[in-house]
Amino acid sequence: MAIPTADLPPKSRKIGNLKMIWRIASNYPAQIAGAALALFVAAAATLGVPYSFKLIIDRGFLSGSGDVSRWFEYLLMLVVVMAIATALRFYFVSWLGERVVADLRIAVQANLLRLSPSYFEENRPSEIASRLTADTTVIEQVVGTTTSVALRNIVMSVGGIGVLLYLSPKLAGLMLFAIPAILVPIIFLGRKVRTVSRSSQDRVADVGAMVDEVLGAMKIVQAFGQESRESTRFIGAVEDVFGVAKRRIGLRAVMTAIVIFLMFASITAVIWQGALDVQAGNMTGGTIAAFVLYGGLVAGSFGALAEVYGDVLRGAGAAGRLGELLNEEPGIAAPANPIKMPEPPQGRVTFDHVTFRYPTRPEVSALDDFSLDIAPGETVAVVGPSGAGKTTLFQLIQRFYDPASGSVSIDGVALPATDPAWARARIAMVPQETIIFAASARDNLRYGRWDATDDALWAAAENANAAEFLKKLPEGLDTFMGEGGARLSGGQRQRLAIARAILRDAPILLLDEATSALDAESERLVQDAFDRLMHTRTTIVIAHRLATVRAADRIVVMDGGQIVEKGTHDQLARSGGLYERLARLQFQGLAA
Numbered sequence: 001m002a003i004p005t006a007d008l009p010p011k012s013r014k015i016g017n018l019k020m021i022w023r024i025a026s027n028y029p030a031q032i033a034g035a036a037l038a039l040f041v042a043a044a045a046t047l048g049v050p051y052s053f054k055l056i057i058d059r060g061f062l063s064g065s066g067d068v069s070r071w072f073e074y075l076l077m078l079v080v081v082m083a084i085a086t087a088l089r090f091y092f093v094s095w096l097g098e099r100v101v102a103d104l105r106i107a108v109q110a111n112l113l114r115l116s117p118s119y120f121e122e123n124r125p126s127e128i129a130s131r132l133t134a135d136t137t138v139i140e141q142v143v144g145t146t147t148s149v150a151l152r153n154i155v156m157s158v159g160g161i162g163v164l165l166y167l168s169p170k171l172a173g174l175m176l177f178a179i180p181a182i183l184v185p186i187i188f189l190g191r192k193v194r195t196v197s198r199s200s201q202d203r204v205a206d207v208g209a210m211v212d213e214v215l216g217a218m219k220i221v222q223a224f225g226q227e228s229r230e231s232t233r234f235i236g237a238v239e240d241v242f243g244v245a246k247r248r249i250g251l252r253a254v255m256t257a258i259v260i261f262l263m264f265a266s267i268t269a270v271i272w273q274g275a276l277d278v279q280a281g282n283m284t285g286g287t288i289a290a291f292v293l294y295g296g297l298v299a300g301s302f303g304a305l306a307e308v309y310g311d312v313l314r315g316a317g318a319a320g321r322l323g324e325l326l327n328e329e330p331g332i333a334a335p336a337n338p339i340k341m342p343e344p345p346q347g348r349v350t351f352d353h354v355t356f357r358y359p360t361r362p363e364v365s366a367l368d369d370f371s372l373d374i375a376p377g378e379t380v381a382v383v384g385p386s387g388a389g390k391t392t393l394f395q396l397i398q399r400f401y402d403p404a405s406g407s408v409s410i411d412g413v414a415l416p417a418t419d420p421a422w423a424r425a426r427i428a429m430v431p432q433e434t435i436i437f438a439a440s441a442r443d444n445l446r447y448g449r450w451d452a453t454d455d456a457l458w459a460a461a462e463n464a465n466a467a468e469f470l471k472k473l474p475e476g477l478d479t480f481m482g483e484g485g486a487r488l489s490g491g492q493r494q495r496l497a498i499a500r501a502i503l504r505d506a507p508i509l510l511l512d513e514a515t516s517a518l519d520a521e522s523e524r525l526v527q528d529a530f531d532r533l534m535h536t537r538t539t540i541v542i543a544h545r546l547a548t549v550r551a552a553d554r555i556v557v558m559d560g561g562q563i564v565e566k567g568t569h570d571q572l573a574r575s576g577g578l579y580e581r582l583a584r585l586q587f588q589g590l591a592a
């Protein structure tokens, strides 16, 4: 189902995408009304200024009455109104821009949290992140600036043209004649800019993804001496961005030149005609002065509209992409009437003839007609070569994917029949690689149970053999763990994960033993913590250590998504099968 963004139909570039933005903005009618009112008052005041000049010239200077000051006082009052209204317009409109973006970010994140993991395999998380930052910034610009610039200039052009018609229908008619000649090239070039803008934003997302990847793998890059390759690759991506941007700004430059030329050439022609009229005595000096000023205002407004058009299209592109994130339906969700899980929880896990292929690798069966019933309280060790399907078992128990056929049940309830959140509440997971959040040690521990007291935290830490190192942290449980928990050793991270799982206190425990070797002391501490954890719960452990395998009630040997052997260590160790071979290779050294 993965559709590369480049192949998306042009629907995602349509102005119609901005409807979504309007829907969000329309939640704030008071601010919209305030913005609209301020906008009209400011535009009207601005339009009044040239007219004041006409009055100053015709009634003040030319009438010979000498009362010039009165007209200047009016002008000053107008300027005050203009200043206040403009400030209010800026405030309300910017407020709306920021608010819409905040709401949009929250809504997109909320939807992302519903999506199943397969979505994030098909769509790069870094690209999604860039949409949440870069695209929302474009939207903010559209709502907070562009819309107000557009509306202001529409009001100014319409009002300005109205006044021009009033001042001199003949000259204004002449001017209006020129407008179609100006609009046609704007629309034509606007289309081109739109296409180029879209690809420009895609290229920027590529650069973001690359930075992310390389910074995340800095040690590997440096260890393999690939700095110059990464640099070349990056230069390539950045130059791509520049190349596309160059086309975009080139087009816009041409567009601007054409618009300005047409605009001012027609104004010049009109004024020319007007000057002849004044000379002939058909028009006052004040009228021609006002006409020139209004002509300038109207021309400026049209120019601004031409620029705004490109921004609106950019906004439409951004809104289209955000709309995709906002409207993506989760592949895994609760049914309309989810079945309640039986109480109290038992901790039974059943695989019934399960066949499963990953959406991104449909040619390989990760599980192939797999059946296994794990009784409450039982400890099952899963062993097998890499790629056998061990991790996939965990993914399906947590319902990150649905099998193609067969069913997975917890406590007798088939997972698709219930709410995934209820089923997952019965599971605690200790992954191979512990995820440490950039938060305090306390928050990292109670990630699965926020109401845990400090006493409960310490008891869990004690059980997980984590209390000792946690106590030594500079600020105890309040110590900030930093990105990825860089301060902790591998063994410490694992014990933290175990403590986290103990606190979660779920009836089913999924344990993925780390393959990386720990030093003997850490190894013993981790193993000891595992033993205590497995004791009272249903445990499925992907085992890499002999001690773990020995402690299990049952060993399941997997290969190619199927069970190839079952039994205890003592039964299997002499079977002459895959287990014996694996045991010799994997558990070497520990067996002694």
Ligand code: ADP
Pocket (backbone or CB within 6 Å): 121, 358, 359, 360, 361, 364, 365, 366, 384, 385, 386, 387, 388, 389, 390, 391, 392, 393
């Ligand atoms: P194990 O944990 O035993 O090493 P896995 O369950 O990870 O094996 O993998 C089983 C099969 O599924 C392998 O062929 C593997 O390449 C494939 N696989 C695992 N995870 C994914 C994934 N996220 N996307 C596509 N294929 C996957």
